[in-house]
Amino acid sequence: MSEQPTVVRPYGDMTGDGMVQVSFxxxxxxxxxxxxxxxxxxxxxxxSPALLVxxxxxxxxxxxxxxxxxxxxxxxxxxxxxxxxxxxxLSAKDxxxxxxxxxxxxxxxxxxxxxxxxxxxxxxxxxxxxxxAGEKGLEYYSEIHVVNLGAQVLVPDLVERARxxxxxxxxxxxVVTQRDAHIHNTTQMSAAFREAxxxxxxxxxxxxxxxxxxxxxxxxxxxxxxxKGTTPSEVASYLVHALTGDQPRxxxxxxxxxx
Amino acid sequence: xxxxxxxxPPRLELDPRVVRKARTLARRLGRPVVDIAxxxxxxxxxxxxxxxxxxxxxxxxxxxxxxxxxxAVRDQVGLExxxxxxxxxxxxxxxxxxxxxxxxxxxxGSVSFRIPEKKGELSGARRAARAAVRxxxxxxxxxxxxxxxxVGRLGDPPQRPWVYLIVATGDIYEDIPQAQAAxxxxxxxxxxxxxxxxxxxxxxxxxxxxxxxxxxxATQENFRLMRAALDDVSKExxxxxxLTNYASGLCMPEIATLAGLxxxxxxxxxxxxxxxxxxxxxxxTFVDQRFSRQIHARAGIIINTGExxxxxxxxxxxxxxxxxxxxxxxxxxxxxxxxxDWQLGLGHxxxxxxxxxxxxxxxxxxxxxARQLFPDAPLKWMPPTKHMTGDIFKGYLLDGFFNxxxxxxxxxxxxxxxxxxxxxxPFLSDRDLALQNVRYVQRAAGGLxxxxxxxxDGFIQTRARQVLSEAVELLEKITDEKVAKASGSTPLxxxxxxxxxxxxxxxxxxxxxxxxxxxxADGYDNPATTMLEEGTR
Numbered sequence: 001m002s003e004q005p006t007v008v009r010p011y012g013d014m015t016g017d018g019m020v021q022v023s024f025x026x027x028x029x030x031x032x033x034x035x036x037x038x039x040x041x042x043x044x045x046x047x048s049p050a051l052l053v054x055x056x057x058x059x060x061x062x063x064x065x066x067x068x069x070x071x072x073x074x075x076x077x078x079x080x081x082x083x084x085x086x087x088x089x090l091s092a093k094d095x096x097x098x099x100x101x102x103x104x105x106x107x108x109x110x111x112x113x114x115x116x117x118x119x120x121x122x123x124x125x126x127x128x129x130x131x132x133a134g135e136k137g138l139e140y141y142s143e144i145h146v147v148n149l150g151a152q153v154l155v156p157d158l159v160e161r162a163r164x165x166x167x168x169x170x171x172x173x174x175v176v177t178q179r180d181a182h183i184h185n186t187t188q189m190s191a192a193f194r195e196a197x198x199x200x201x202x203x204x205x206x207x208x209x210x211x212x213x214x215x216x217x218x219x220x221x222x223x224x225x226x227x228k229g230t231t232p233s234e235v236a237s238y239l240v241h242a243l244t245g246d247q248p249r250x251x252x253x254x255x256x257x258x259x
Numbered sequence: 260x261x262x263x264x265x266x267x268p269p270r271l272e273l274d275p276r277v278v279r280k281a282r283t284l285a286r287r288l289g290r291p292v293v294d295i296a297x298x299x300x301x302x303x304x305x306x307x308x309x310x311x312x313x314x315x316x317x318x319x320x321x322x323x324x325x326x327x328x329x330x331a332v333r334d335q336v337g338l339e340x341x342x343x344x345x346x347x348x349x350x351x352x353x354x355x356x357x358x359x360x361x362x363x364x365x366x367x368g369s370v371s372f373r374i375p376e377k378k379g380e381l382s383g384a385r386r387a388a389r390a391a392v393r394x395x396x397x398x399x400x401x402x403x404x405x406x407x408x409x410v411g412r413l414g415d416p417p418q419r420p421w422v423y424l425i426v427a428t429g430d431i432y433e434d435i436p437q438a439q440a441a442x443x444x445x446x447x448x449x450x451x452x453x454x455x456x457x458x459x460x461x462x463x464x465x466x467x468x469x470x471x472x473x474x475x476x477a478t479q480e481n482f483r484l485m486r487a488a489l490d491d492v493s494k495e496x497x498x499x500x501x502l503t504n505y506a507s508g509l510c511m512p513e514i515a516t517l518a519g520l521x522x523x524x525x526x527x528x529x530x531x532x533x534x535x536x537x538x539x540x541x542x543x544t545f546v547d548q549r550f551s552r553q554i555h556a557r558a559g560i561i562i563n564t565g566e567x568x569x570x571x572x573x574x575x576x577x578x579x580x581x582x583x584x585x586x587x588x589x590x591x592x593x594x595x596x597x598x599x600d601w602q603l604g605l606g607h608x609x610x611x612x613x614x615x616x617x618x619x620x621x622x623x624x625x626x627x628x629a630r631q632l633f634p635d636a637p638l639k640w641m642p643p644t645k646h647m648t649g650d651i652f653k654g655y656l657l658d659g660f661f662n663x664x665x666x667x668x669x670x671x672x673x674x675x676x677x678x679x680x681x682x683x684x685p686f687l688s689d690r691d692l693a694l695q696n697v698r699y700v701q702r703a704a705g706g707l708x709x710x711x712x713x714x715x716d717g718f719i720q721t722r723a724r725q726v727l728s729e730a731v732e733l734l735e736k737i738t739d740e741k742v743a744k745a746s747g748s749t750p751l752x753x754x755x756x757x758x759x760x761x762x763x764x765x766x767x768x769x770x771x772x773x774x775x776x777x778x779x780a781d782g783y784d785n786p787a788t789t790m791l792e793e794g795t796r
Contacts, residue, residue: 023688025687058688058691059444062687064691120456121472124537125455128536128537129535129536134644150771
């Protein structure tokens, strides 16, 4: 491994040739000028020499191109930085088996839109079997029992239902952000749960919505925030990570209160 | 001859007794559900009826007047008599000069509704309601005639299957040029995808809309704008370009009505999708579905059912027979509601894991089975989604094989697969590449139906028979097990309740929209239902 170079180039059919293939469309009718324009873009992208292998009109005013070429850019492996997700992304099958193995009973999730928020788009995308972005919702997981309370649920009702169902996790969706309603509602919700449950037994509290800021979970009193574009499998994987992980429940609790 | 009849597909040599048995079982399962549909009404059925009478528009908070009026009537006298009798009784008592004013006053709580007791008043209110609702149905009839005229003048697409392309920007004014461009590039059917979650709204939004989540709201004005734009491009191209939208959800009857009024040509309308995938109450769904399909039948609209959804949640090999069962149920419910076979766009999809051996042969078997079971239905063939991984090159090949199955088995409507499925919304070039794929396969192999005869008792025939017999077994199991439980039970609802379909348990006393359901009283009257069932012009 130590012999691996830290600087690499794309690999076409031999080391160091730098060959890549790109395709794109320009909003220009197909003629000689369009092809020149495509080569100009390829040049600016660092392809030198660039080989225009295909050009085709897409209707009267657009042209589609395929270009092969050698990129002049170098990749410095020592300078690559990645932000790792702090939990592994699991397949539906792995989620189910892990729950079966570690909890030995279905994991119970209670979800709702609280306050005056009637936008169930978010909670339904995560919970409904229909799902979101080609992924099935949590209802699809055989080992997750989902109770979706829908829209405009009052916080006391949510707490009550979570207790009735022995919820392991509570998912709350907040889309409306007028006068910071999403923040007020979420803090009110987390406070109510802390009041109603003995310390250390509060279900995992999760808030989701397009306008929550990353890193504000602690301030809101919840365990996790999920933002725009979150898919059901991310939520399922997180649930498994947080609820069946090696660390005891107490540890998670302390982590949150101390944060 | 119906406009969607297709060339005879290759034969599978199914046992006609098994086919008959499958239909008998479907009928036996469906009938008690139809009885429930006939003995209940819903807020959306009542709102649709008011829409036929011309009540449109919304208040300043965009709550439609039909919602206000139905809610006001329900609060005062209940839904069980239907809203038209108390509404036209109030109009006859001069509570307001017209329907719109009545709805506005009712929303402020200043109208008192009643069920008239005197015979004369009762029949007067009913006559007035019937006279008010009839023009809505007549407009639907005129739109149907206009479609027939346009198809006669401009013609249908020259080839089969029809090419079905999706547009979804969220903004109707962006959708329009995209739809017109798609039609010019070869689309025969344009589907405008709805905003995520509209199926769960218990009202239909109003007006032209410019913002939606991953789709554009279905509204009457959006329907009108898009149909007008496609009429323009139809004339330019010399073929009638069809428009599709989605009825499924809590407002099926209303959206179906608006589609009829604005001459949409196809509507997504599945009998069980809302229950299984959106957790809508089963009774609400079946009541709404029946009314909406009666409207579609009247409007000459082709319905598209949603069997593809089963295969995205369950395994496409193991659950192949649930598609057949759902198709049989959709056929039964559709015909019962008055749809003719050429209006039954039953769905199925190319979703078998491509890593399995013989996956293509199984796809052929399943597609042929559907083709042969429903010879006169304009089957809708839907592309791979579950096994589209982001490897666009592999996805393009998979779409090619999907197109080939469509050509070899005589499918009627082909939803064009995009290699960007599960990656991004398709680029302009992706759509062009997808259409090239379709055209190449149609040109190269469109005539294969003539040469392709799966050998007797070979892999394809055997697999098709197996799926059919599994479907019959499932139908039998539901019928036997649940009937034994109690007389007067509804086996299909019981089966839905205990998770027989699509893995989801949906009890009949739960789910969204249940509070909008009411059992009809003896004196229930709904002039729209009456005229739809009589076939009154």
